[in-house]
Amino acid sequence: MTVLITGATGQVGNAIARRLATDDVQVRALVRSPERARVLPESVLPVFGDVTDAASVQAALDGSTTVYHAAGIPEQWRRDVGEFARVNVEGTRNVVEAALAAGVERFVYTSTDDVLVQAPGAEFDESVVNASPGVTPYQRSKQEADRIVTAALDRGLPAVFLHPAGVYGPAPFLVKGLNDLLMQLAKRKTPALLPGGMAVAYSEDVADGHVRAEEQAPVGARYLLAESFQPLTEIARAVARAEPRAKVPRVMPLPVARAVSIAGEGAARVTGRPPMIPRSVLQFLERGSRPSAARARAELGWEPTPFPTGVEQTLAYFRQQGWT
Numbered sequence: 001m002t003v004l005i006t007g008a009t010g011q012v013g014n015a016i017a018r019r020l021a022t023d024d025v026q027v028r029a030l031v032r033s034p035e036r037a038r039v040l041p042e043s044v045l046p047v048f049g050d051v052t053d054a055a056s057v058q059a060a061l062d063g064s065t066t067v068y069h070a071a072g073i074p075e076q077w078r079r080d081v082g083e084f085a086r087v088n089v090e091g092t093r094n095v096v097e098a099a100l101a102a103g104v105e106r107f108v109y110t111s112t113d114d115v116l117v118q119a120p121g122a123e124f125d126e127s128v129v130n131a132s133p134g135v136t137p138y139q140r141s142k143q144e145a146d147r148i149v150t151a152a153l154d155r156g157l158p159a160v161f162l163h164p165a166g167v168y169g170p171a172p173f174l175v176k177g178l179n180d181l182l183m184q185l186a187k188r189k190t191p192a193l194l195p196g197g198m199a200v201a202y203s204e205d206v207a208d209g210h211v212r213a214e215e216q217a218p219v220g221a222r223y224l225l226a227e228s229f230q231p232l233t234e235i236a237r238a239v240a241r242a243e244p245r246a247k248v249p250r251v252m253p254l255p256v257a258r259a260v261s262i263a264g265e266g267a268a269r270v271t272g273r274p275p276m277i278p279r280s281v282l283q284f285l286e287r288g289s290r291p292s293a294a295r296a297r298a299e300l301g302w303e304p305t306p307f308p309t310g311v312e313q314t315l316a317y318f319r320q321q322g323w324t
Helices: 011-021 054-061 082-102 137-153 178-186 203-216 232-242 254-271 279-287 294-300 307-321
Strands: 002-006 026-031 045-048 066-069 106-110 159-164 166-168 197-202 222-225 228-231
Touching: 002 011, 002 054, 011 026, 011 203, 026 054, 045 054, 054 082, 066 082, 066 203, 082 106, 082 137, 106 137, 106 203, 137 159, 159 203, 166 178, 166 203, 166 307, 178 232, 178 307, 197 203, 197 232, 197 279, 197 307, 203 222, 203 294, 222 294, 228 232, 232 307, 254 279
Parallel strands: 002 026, 002 066, 026 045, 066 106, 106 159, 159 222, 166 197
Antiparallel strands: 197 228
């Protein structure tokens, strides 16, 4: 079996690459530059290109039997919002078309839990994809990308869908997101916590879920990958238990957080710099929806790492990298 991974220098794609590198599998990774290729496992072959370049995707797929499409912009805010469409939507379209032309045997797509129907404070699963437009360019781009993969099922694309929650854990680079929050908490650089919480999934478990889906899932199946829902206060407590110098910051009152978010969004339109509290992030934390990974557990045998253990392992990795 020859595998192509897109997004192999990102958190999820890199974890998949590390996971497959331990198996008897020929793994290629579509990467944009030799510099970024340095974070790949030694046995993974870099193929230079970009998901936004259809010709390079077609060349990279030549001879591949399986595709893990994990490339995408995961951030909720970008100065150039057109990047979401170029990478998440058109990039996915390019990979899908190339996979269909190559006649691949499996197409494993990294979607997100953001495309699923959710109700505030309620449990949800992967059974219903949200047909209503998302509130941010990121959410709308992931919805459109998901629709592209779904439509390709009728054209013979052997796709399965994975819907990770907030991913944390070992990563080749430190970017905005849950990993950055864990590091800032460990370094006591978080003056206050935002209200609310999020569902979490350890990166190595997310990779394991992808590989299990490739091996076991029927075409068209969807699996939500989330270990638990964690209020931000509990996330801070988990860090404090694993890092003695850390502390649990106070929680910013919701009206204050909303005011800071509105002011920051206005300033961002002028300065082009990310707002301190993007509106989409605050809305996400306020929503408090609880994802259920019951299907992944039952059908794939997926057993995620408990959050406190994952935090300990993540902070140990950060120390090894010299990030904390």
